[in-house]
Amino acid sequence: MASRERSVLVLYGSETGNAQDIAEELGRLCQRLHFESHVDELDATDLNALLQHQLVIFVVSTTGQGDMPHNSLVFWKKLLRKKLPPNCLSRLKYTCFGLGDSTYLKKLVRRLDQLGAATFIDPYEADEQFPDGIDGSFVRWAEDLKKHLLQHYPPPSGLEPIPDDTILPPRWSLAPALGAALGKIPELDLSSLTISQTNGTPTKPNLPPDGLLPIPAGWTATMTANERLTPQEHWQDVRLVTFDIPAPPSGERLRPVPGDCLTLYPKNFPNDVQKLIDLMEWNSIADSPLDLSTCKSLPRNLYSPTSCTLRDLLLNNIDITAIPRRSFLKYMSYFTSDEYHRERLLEFNMPEYIDEYFDYATRSRRSIIEVLDEFTSVKIPAERLLDVFPLIRGRDFSIANGGATVTQASQDNATRVDLLVAMVKYRTVLRKPREGLCSRYLASLAPGSTLRVSHKPVLSPIHGAANAQRPLIAMATGTGVAPVRCLVHERLTHPSPGPMVIFFGNRNRAADFFFEDEWRALAEDAAKRGSELLLFTAFSRDQREKIYVQDLVRRESPRLEGLIPQRAIFAVCGGSTKMADACKRAVFEPFTENGDEVVRKEMLGGITWWQEIW
Missing domain, CATH: 2.40.30.10 (Translation factors)
Known part of the structure; x- marks a missing residue:
């Protein structure tokens, strides 16, 4: 294990990859300041490891109702052990960068403080709703972090920070596997060839493996x-x-x-993979056998057999159609001989050009292949594949x-x-x-x-026999009706389930009313079991004045008023935090306004509010 001096551990809890990407970027920032940096997911870390580094940076996103990501559950359980002495982490100096709902971040900071840890720079909570989004917030915070580290933990005497225009050594390299492959003759795979009916030329169908x-x-x-x-x-x-x-x-x-x-x-499609191979000029090595066991280390979530080819990795594991992150565009700048291309790519990583990056990549949804096809001077070495390109999640x-x-x-x-x-x-x-x-x-x-x-x-489970006895008020839009349908099915397996009030919203009744006939059957089944299932629908585009789920929820507030004191379960499912927030207001505001506010708030404390938002 490395010495504590000038050693930084960056840990991430990530659901979609955003937190992991930011953690990797922070690891590179520390590396440029001559720290020995280690980046890993939270669940891969033991509490003792926290004390073996001079500084620890947590990068965490949240899911559902402020729950921690799945790859941090084990770590969180370790941190909550009652037998831990109060000052067991007194040597730990840490900070946090949070993405999204700050609930888990606050829980993490509170628990670390209870165990004696101390922050070396204030934690930061970023949100997509901020004017410059998570990207802009992170760039500003990372600059503050860099200044703090330079001031309080300057590089060893005689060393200057490694400049941004100098590429760092790869974290994961395919060089050993490629080196061995170049000495072998690739075998032609005839297993998936089909014969064209037009000219008799063997062609492979453009379908994923x-x-x-x-x-x-x-x-x-x-x-x-x-x-x-x-x-x-x-x-x-x-x-x-x-x-x-x-x-x-x-x-x-x-x-x-x-x-x-x-x-x-x-998985990727063969035509897209071949286009990337052509752009990067990898044809001579694309089908040579690789032995990944010769590589010193590999990314944690690389799901590939040890014996494969470069083409196999591109088809099964590398996200070549993803929207490029800023870090990918920066990597591209190292592998171009065109000065204009290099300057343009570097601009996307400058704080003052965050809006340009958003317009170029996010707003237009450009893919990695499209960007590489535009910046044709960029030739990324094949050995850097796992270091530069994102994995398919x-x-x-x-x-x-x-x-x-x-x-x-x-x-x-x-x-x-x-x-x-x-x-x-x-x-x-x-x-x-x-x-x-x-x-x-x-x-x-x-x-x-x-x-x-x-x-x-x-x-955060809301199923089971006891929960089935409680009233259910579900609010779903679009495909968000999926977990609601699942929950209704499950409740109807229990005797005498509580009443169910379902609000469903979409654009058009004729085209977007998912499971329309099934809802009638489920209501009949509920009635046979002595329960009630009511369905209220809002199809926003079927009339001039748009009607949304939250409008129906507010309209039905007298009905909900009688269910809330029974410890009702509220489930909100769909693709918008705006919709979820509007639904919450539509429930809470009428209820607290129509009675003793203190008593009503106590009643609301007894409900369960469950969200599945993506």
Whole structure:
């Protein structure tokens, strides 16, 4: 283990990759100031490791109701152990950068302080709602951090900070594997060749590879249905995708509960991969066998067999269609001989040009391939692949069926899982059609396709026999109805469930009323069990004056007033924190205004407010 002196540990808790990217950037910042920097996820860290570094930086995002990310749950449990002495972390000097809801960040700071730790610079909480977003907030905070470190922890005598225009050594390098590969002759893969009917030339179909990825603790799932729910002429393609997931040979079958997610791992299309290989001039090595076991270290979430090729990595693991982060554009600047290209790429990383980066990359949704095709002078060395390019991350989808339905599969001892998926396809200011990587991948899969998936359990459960007796008030928009449907299914497996009031909003009744017929059947089932299920719908574009879910919630406040004192469960699901906040106001404001404010606030303290917002 490295000496504490000039050693910085950067730990991240990340759901979507934003916190991880910021942590990597902070690690490089410290490296340029001649610290020995280590970057890792929170769950990979033991509490003793915190004391073996001079400084520790936590980068944390939150999910759901201010819950910690899944890759920090183990760390958080360690931190909460009652047997920990009050001053066991008295040697720890730390700071935090938070993304999104600050609830978990505040809990983390409070607990670290209880254990004797002290901040060396004030923690910072960034939010997408800030005028310059998370990116702008981070750039400013990172500048303050750099000044603080230079002032209080200056580099050793005679050393100057490593300039930004000097590239740092790679954290992960494919050089050993590539070095071994160059001495071998690539074998031609004929397994997926098809014969063209026009000229007889062998051509490979432009479909993602169908091999199973080595996902740790993964499940093998077979797609049984990929059904479009919206009309063909409708602008949005929403699918009900169904998987059968058999139990492993030695072990129990999957038993999901409401709020759980199924994680899918999309793959790239061969044509896109070939375009990148051409742009980077990697054709001579793209199909040479690689032995990744020769590499000193590999990224934690690289799901690849040790024997593969560069093309395999690009097809299965590298997110070449992602919107490039600022750090990627900066990496590009190191590998160009064109001075104009270099200056332009560096501008995107300057605080004063954050707006330009947003317009160029985020607003227009440019992909990495498109950017590399524009800056054609950039030639990234293949050995830097894992160091420069982002990995494909799994996409989480809320499970849309529950209770008895989820256990009825076509195979013995298997679980059937429904996902409600809005296929991401749109146009931007560039006028070019955009398609989400996972959407395009799912659209390419036919029933019978097999893939590896993983299961992500809910962090704040609201299911079970006791919760089923409580009233449920659910507010959902679009595909946010998926976890609500799952919860209703599950509640109806218990005797005498509490009343259910569902508010559902979308654009048009004719095209966007998901599970319309099923809601009637569920209401009849609830009535047979002595319960009640009421559904209120808001279709915003079906009339001149737009009506939203929160408008209906406010309109029905007298009905909700009688349910709140019964410790009601409120579930808000959809794609907008704005909508969730508006729903909360629509519940809380009428209730507190119509009675003794103190008493009413006490009653609101007894409810459960559960959110699934993405």
